[in-house]
Amino acid sequence: MAAYAVHMMEEFSFNWRDWARAVIKLPVEWGDFYVTNAVVIVLGIAQAFLAPTLAVAPLGFASLMAMNAIFFHILPVIVTKGRFSPGLFTAVVLFLPVAWVVWARAIEDGQVDAKTATIAILGAALLMAYPIVMLHLRSRPYFRQT
Structure with missing residues (x-):
């Protein structure tokens, strides 16, 4: 959770919202960022409590961190030939090592x-995809609340 907290601060400080709109074309607002990260905090707390009896919980959370690092920070920097991704530093320095240690310890x-x-x-991949799917669905006529 500490790694995620620092990661969220980095994303917020370097304007992840505008980067996500410009680079990965997500129709995201700051409210989406706040709610999604609040859910991550709740999931992080839950997985910590479940860890002693349900190994899949911390492994899923660690996988979520690794996927976030790879698909939302490292790969976009490579694809854009070096354009900075807010959250890149903590993704590389914290997320990948933490995910590695959690998996190594469980093994x-x-x-x-x-x-x-x-x-x-698979659970981590679904959790990663869920808010992205919701962002895209909400602009569809069926889901508009106007």
Whole structure:
């Protein structure tokens, strides 16, 4: 959670919203950023409580962090030939190492089998995709509340 808190500060400080609109074409507002990150905090707290009895919870959260780092920070910098992605520093310095350590510890403790790994990774991918899908769906006539 500490890594995510610092990451959110970096994204906010370097105007992630405008970067996301310009570079990855997300129709995002600051309110979306706040709500999504509030959900991440709740999920982070929940996975910490579940960790002793449900290994898939911290593995899913660690996978979410790694996917965020790779797909929303590192790859966009590569694709745009170096354009800075707000959150890049903490994604590389915190998210990837934390995700690695969580997975390594779970493997070392014998908590990872194929089913657990699959559920953790697929669950993280779905969690990563969910707010993006919602952002795109809300502009459709059926979902407009006007």
